[in-house]
Amino acid sequence: MNNTILDFDEHFHDHCGVFGVFGHPEAANLAYLGLYALQHRGQESAGIVSSDGTELHLHRAMGEVEEIFQQPGVLAKLPGSLAIGHTRYSTAGDKALLNAQPIMIDCNKGKVALGHNGNLTNAAEWRRKLEHRGSIFQTNSDTEVIVHLLARSQARNLSGALGDALNQVEGAYSLLVLTQDELYAVRDPRGFRPLVLGKLATPGGFAAWLVASETCAFDLLNAHYVREIEPGEMLRISKSGIESIRFAPEKQHQQCIFEHVYFSRPDSIIFGRSVNQSREMLGRLLAREHPVEADIVVPVPDSGVPASVGYALESKIPFRMGLIRNHYIGRTFIEPSQAIRNFGVKLKLNPIRGLIEGQRVILVDDSIVRGTTSRKIVRMVRDAGAKEVHVRISCPPTISPCYYGVDTPTREELIASSNTPEEICKFLGADSLGYVSLPALKQAVADTEGRFCTSCYTGVYPTDLVQLEVRESASNGKLEAPSVTIENEPAAVERPVAVERES
Ligand code: SF4
Numbered sequence: 401m402n403n404t405i406l407d408f409d410e411h412f413h414d415h416c417g418v419f420g421v422f423g424h425p426e427a428a429n430l431a432y433l434g435l436y437a438l439q440h441r442g443q444e445s446a447g448i449v450s451s452d453g454t455e456l457h458l459h460r461a462m463g464e465v466e467e468i469f470q471q472p473g474v475l476a477k478l479p480g481s482l483a484i485g486h487t488r489y490s491t492a493g494d495k496a497l498l499n500a501q502p503i504m505i506d507c508n509k510g511k512v513a514l515g516h517n518g519n520l521t522n523a524a525e526w527r528r529k530l531e532h533r534g535s536i537f538q539t540n541s542d543t544e545v546i547v548h549l550l551a552r553s554q555a556r557n558l559s560g561a562l563g564d565a566l567n568q569v570e571g572a573y574s575l576l577v578l579t580q581d582e583l584y585a586v587r588d589p590r591g592f593r594p595l596v597l598g599k600l601a602t603p604g605g606f607a608a609w610l611v612a613s614e615t616c617a618f619d620l621l622n623a624h625y626v627r628e629i630e631p632g633e634m635l636r637i638s639k640s641g642i643e644s645i646r647f648a649p650e651k652q653h654q655q656c657i658f659e660h661v662y663f664s665r666p667d668s669i670i671f672g673r674s675v676n677q678s679r680e681m682l683g684r685l686l687a688r689e690h691p692v693e694a695d696i697v698v699p700v701p702d703s704g705v706p707a708s709v710g711y712a713l714e715s716k717i718p719f720r721m722g723l724i725r726n727h728y729i730g731r732t733f734i735e736p737s738q739a740i741r742n743f744g745v746k747l748k749l750n751p752i753r754g755l756i757e758g759q760r761v762i763l764v765d766d767s768i769v770r771g772t773t774s775r776k777i778v779r780m781v782r783d784a785g786a787k788e789v790h791v792r793i794s795c796p797p798t799i800s801p802c803y804y805g806v807d808t809p810t811r812e813e814l815i816a817s818s819n820t821p822e823e824i825c826k827f828l829g830a831d832s833l834g835y836v837s838l839p840a841l842k843q844a845v846a847d848t849e850g851r852f853c854t855s856c857y858t859g860v861y862p863t864d865l866v867q868l869e870v871r872e873s874a875s876n877g878k879l880e881a882p883s884v885t886i887e888n889e890p891a892a893v894e895r896p897v898a899v900e901r902e903s
Contacts, residue, residue, distance in 0.1 A: 415441075415442060415488065415489050415517065415518070415519065415805045415806065415807060416441060416442045416486060416487060416488050416489065416501070416515075416516065416517040416518075416613075416805070417435065417438030417439075417440075417441030417442055417486070417487045417517060417612075417613040417614070417617075418438075418484065418485070418486050418515045418516070418517050418574060418575075418576045418595070418611070418612070418613050419431050419434030419435050419438060419484070419485045419486075419576075419610070419611070419612045419613070419617055420483070420484045420485075420515075420576040420578070420583050420585060420609075420610065420611035420612075421434075421481075421482060421483045421484075421583075421608060421609075421610055422481075422482055422583040422608060422609040422610075422637045422638075423481055423482070423602065423606060423607070423608040423609060424481055424600065424602050424608035425481055425602065425603065425604075427450055427451075427478075427480055427481050427482055427483035427608075428448055428450045428475050428478035428479070428480070428483045429475055430483070430600075430608075430610070430621060431448045431450070431483040431484065431485035432448065432465065432469045432475060432485065433617075433620055433621055434485060434610070434612055434617040434620070434621065435448070435465045435469075435485040435486075435487050435617075436465050436466065436620070437612075437614075437616050437617040437619070437620045437665075438487055438612065438613055438614060438616075438617050439464060439465050439466075439487060440663075440665060441487060441489070441517070441613055441614075441663070442486075442487040442488040442489035443464050443487070443489060444462065444463075444488055444489055445460065445461065445462045445463065445487070445488045445497065445499075445500035445501075446460070446461070446463070446464070446465045446468050446469075446485065446486065446487040446488065446500070447459060447460030447461070447468075447485065447486050447500050447501055447502050447515075448460075448469070448478055448483055448484070448485040448486075448502075449478075449483065449484055449485075449502045449504055449513035449515075449578055450478040450479060450480040450482065450483040451480045451481075451482040451483070451578055451579070451580050451581070452479045452480030452481075453480060453481075453482075453580055453581060454580060455511075455580070456504055456511045456513055456578065456580065457477060457478050457479065457480070458502065458504050458513070459474055459477065459478060460497065460500040460501070460502070461497065461500070462497055462500065465487055481608075482578060482581070482582075482583055483578070484502055484513060484515045484576040484577075484578045484583070485502075485515065486500075486501040486502050486515035486516075486576075488500060488501060489807060496539075496540075498538065498539050498540075499539050499540055499541045501514070501515045501516060501541070501543065502514055502515040502576075502578070503515075503539070503541070503543055503544060503547060505547055505551070507547075507550070507551040508551060509550060509551065509553075509558050509561055510558070510579055510580065511579065511580060512547075512550070512558070512577060512578070512579055513577070513578040514543060514546065514547060514575065514576070514577050514578075515575070515576045516541075516542075516543040516546070516573055516574075516575050516576075517572075517573070517574045517575075517593045517595075517613055517805060518571065518572030518573040518574055518575075518588065518592055518593045518804060518805035519542060519571055519572050519803060519804055519805040519806075520542040520543075520545060520546075520569045520570065520571040520572070520573065521570045521571035521572075521803050521804070521863050522569060522570040522571065523542030523545045523569065523571075526545045526548075526549070526568070526569065527542075527544075527545055530545065530548050530549075535548045542571075545569060546565050546566065546569060546573075546575070549564065549565035549568055549569070550562060550564075550565040553565060558577075558579060558582070558584070559584070559634060559636050559643075559645055559647075562577065562584060562586065562634065562647070563634065563645070563647035563648070566586065566588070566647060566648065567647070567648055570863050570864075571588070571592075571803070571804060571805075571863060572588055572590070572592035572593050572656075572804035572805045573586065573587070573588045573593070574586070574587050574588070574592075574593040574594065574595040574613065574629075575587075576611060581638060581639065582636060582637065582638045583609070583611070583637040583638075584634060584635065584636055584637070585597070585611040585629050585634070585635040585637070586629070586633070586634045586635070586647070587629045587630065587631050587632070587633055588631065588632070588648075589631050589632035589648045589649065589650065589651040590631055590651050590652065590653055590654035590655075590853070590862060590863075591630070591631025591632070591653050591654065591655050591671075592654055592655065592656050592804045592805065592853060593613070593656060593659075593804070593805055594613055594614060594628070594655070594656075594659060594664070594670045594671060595611065595612075595613060595628065595629040596611070596612055596613075596614065596615050596618070596625060596626075596627070596628050596629065596669075597609065597610070597611055597625075597626045597627055597628070597629055597635065598610040598611070598612065598615070598617075598618040598623040598624060598625050598626055599623060599624045599626050600618075600621055600622070600623040600624070609637050609642065610623050611629070611635070611637075614664055614665060614668040614670065615668045615669045615670075616665045616667050616668040619667065625669065628671065628672060631651070631653050631655075632646060632647065632648045632649075632650060632651065633645070633646060633647075634646075634647045652850070652862065653851040653852075654804075654851075654852065654853035654862045655671045655851055655852050655853060656804065656805075656806070656852070656853050657841060657842075657845060657847070657852040657853060657854050658795070658802075658806065658856065659671070659675070660673070660675055660678040660679070660844070660845045661678075661679070661682070661766055661767065661794065661795045661841070662703055662766045662767060662795075663806070666679060666705075666706050671845075671851070671852075673845060673846060676706050678844050678845045678846075679706030679707050679710065679766075679794065679844075680706050680707070680709055680710035680713070681710060681843070681844040682706075682707045682710060682794040682795070682836055682840070682841065682844040683706065683707035683708055683709060683710020683711040683712075683713070683714065683764065683794060684710040684711070684713065684714040685710075685836055685840040685843060685844055686707065686710070686711055686764070686792050686793075686794055686834065686836045686840070687710070687711045687714035687715040687792075688714060688840075689834065689836060689837060689840060690792055690832075690834025690835075690836075691715060692762060692790045692832060692834075693760065694717055694759075694760040694761065694762045694788065694790055695717070695718070695759040695760045695761070696717065696718050696719070696720040696722065696755065696756075696759050696760075696761055696762070697711050697712040697715065697717050697718065697719050697720065697762045697764060698720055698721070698722035698723060698755075698756070698761050698762065698763050698764070698781070699719075699721070699723070699763075699764050699765075700723060700749070700763060700764065700765040700766075700777060701721070701723055701724070701725040701749070702725060703765070703766045704764045704765040704766055704794070707764050707766060707794035708764040711762065711764050711792060715762075717762065720755045721752070721755075722751055722752050722755040722756045722761065722781070722784075723749045723750070723751055723752070723777070723780075723781075724749070724750050724751075724752060725748060725749055726747065726748055726749075726750070745773055745776040745777060745780065746780065749777065749780065751780055751781055751783075751784035752784075753784045753785060756781060756784040756785055756786050757784060757785030757786070758785060758786075758787055759785075759786055759787060760786070760787050760788040760790070761781055761786045761787075761788065761789050761790065762790045762792055763777065763778065763781060763789055763790065763791050763792070763830075764792045764793075764794065765777075765791070765792075765793055765794070766793070766794050766795060767793060767794075767795050767798060768793055768797075768798070768815060768816065768824065768828075769798065769808075769809060769813075769814065769815070770809065770813055770814070770815055771815035771824060771827055771828060774791065774828050775827060775828045775829060778791065778828045778829050778830050779829060782829070788831045789829075789830050789831055790830065790831055790832045790833075790834075791825070791828055791830040791832070791833045791834070792833075792834050793833070793834070793835045793836065794836050795835065795836060795841060795857070796835050796836060796837060796838045796841060796857040797816030797821065797824075797835050797857065798814055798816055798817075798856050798857060799811075799814060799816050799817045799856070799857065799858075799859055800814070800817065800855060800856050800857075800858070800859035801814070801856065802855065802856050803855075803861065803863070804853065804855075806856075808856065815827070821833050821834075821835060838854060838857055838858070841854070841857075842854075
């Protein structure tokens with residue numbers, strides 16, 4: 401049978417979610433539940449490493465969190481009161497179990513496991529350099545560069561070695577590191593990806609420490625959200641309590657604004673702010689910037705819902721769930737046969753004709769990537785009898801790829817990189833199209849100090865290597881490999897500049 405794989409999810413994808421536990425007798429069970437709450441951050445592989453104080457125990461597999469850890473006996477083989485978990489999204493052709501995390505190593509610093517959310521922008525250069533010096537890489541993952549740099553560090557303790565390694569890499573990392581008796585939680589100095597600290601009462605009356613990509617993982621466990629791990633901060637959690645170590649010089653913060661637009665769950669607090677609050681505000685600002693006479697506001701579910709609520713509240717046009725999403729379909733679907741082909745986006749979304757017929761519809765979504773799915777949705781709404789379809793997008797036009805841990809198509813594939821909103825509107829077959837502006841996006845996340853990364857909307861990147869990488873080849877329009885070499889390996893890094901304790 402000649403099957404076709406449909407991929408109709410045009411959204412960007414975050415690469416990973418991480419969850420850590422220190423000091424709870426059911427650490428692996430908690431890590432499993434934490435990963436379950438973070439499933440939206442990566443659906444293609446997951447893993448947990450636990451520590452019983454002597455040994456590290458690992459289980460990783462391809463698939464979603466539930467199918468991996470609901471297998472009989474799997475969690476029972478992960479004993480101990482410390483654990484880290486990781487859930488990963490990878491691009492096609494890069495789905496090998498080999499690249500699943502956490503990565504576990506036994507090196508001169510002892511037994512160590514790492515789970516990483518983010519993307520290192522100088523990993524390829526370091527990999528070439530380290531291989532030249534004899535390092536043998538086991539995976540394609542940029543995280544392994546950190547492992548090799550860690551093993552090569554001359555520092556006497558692990559926090560020093562981690563600082564050494566991390567001060568030599570560039571880019572985005574929210575990182576969990578587990579040893580036999582310690583948990584480290586580290587965020588890069590620009591703070592691209594989120595990482596939060598929580599606390600949970602244990603059956604023995606003590607407090608267990610939790611670390612997660614998003615606070616929604618704490619809510620599931622009835623844990624208490626304590627605070628963000630700050631950009632440039634390394635938390636060392638041990639039996640003696642928590643040490644806060646500043647391992648790197650301060651840099652301008654570059655927190656990913658798209659976490660608020662799309663990635664994070666709306667019930668999470670990200671970078672100190674409610675995601676739902678940001679999305680509703682985006683909808684309100686979108687209504688102010690792009691008003692239109694219409695009868696109903698319809699979200700593209702699920703991610704367009706909070707912005708639609710905001711648009712409806714601001715415009716006083718009724719909110720209607722005119723599109724219903726099939727929650728049981730994954731990101732891709734294998735069409736069963738030639739004879740019953742071409743379901744396309746209808747597998748995922750279905751309009752309610754009774755709500756849409758004869759109406760002037762404002763269709764709200766969070767982003768347009770290639771434009772092909774949005775075009776099918778507009779056509780679907782028209783076929784359901786809409787008199788007019790006005791598309792409203794709760795972020796600015798996405799013109800440039802992300803190099804900081806988000807899976808994006810190439811610049812050429814992004815429809816807004818080479819088309820004006822008017823041209824895109826025509827391609828979609830809509831009556832009008834409006835994107836929220838960049839100043840409005842910043843206002844929606846309360847960014848008064850320039851703390852957020854907005855590179856995919858501006859094409860201007862905060863890290864040097866990326867600026868070179870994005871040079872496009874004049875001949876074929878493809879991205880050119882960076883012609884950058886690392887000239888000097890940084891000398892021994894500055895030792896931690898500040899250490900604080902909290903209990
Ligand atoms: Fe987020 Fe876009 Fe910056 Fe990537 S480039 S970190 S998606 S804001």
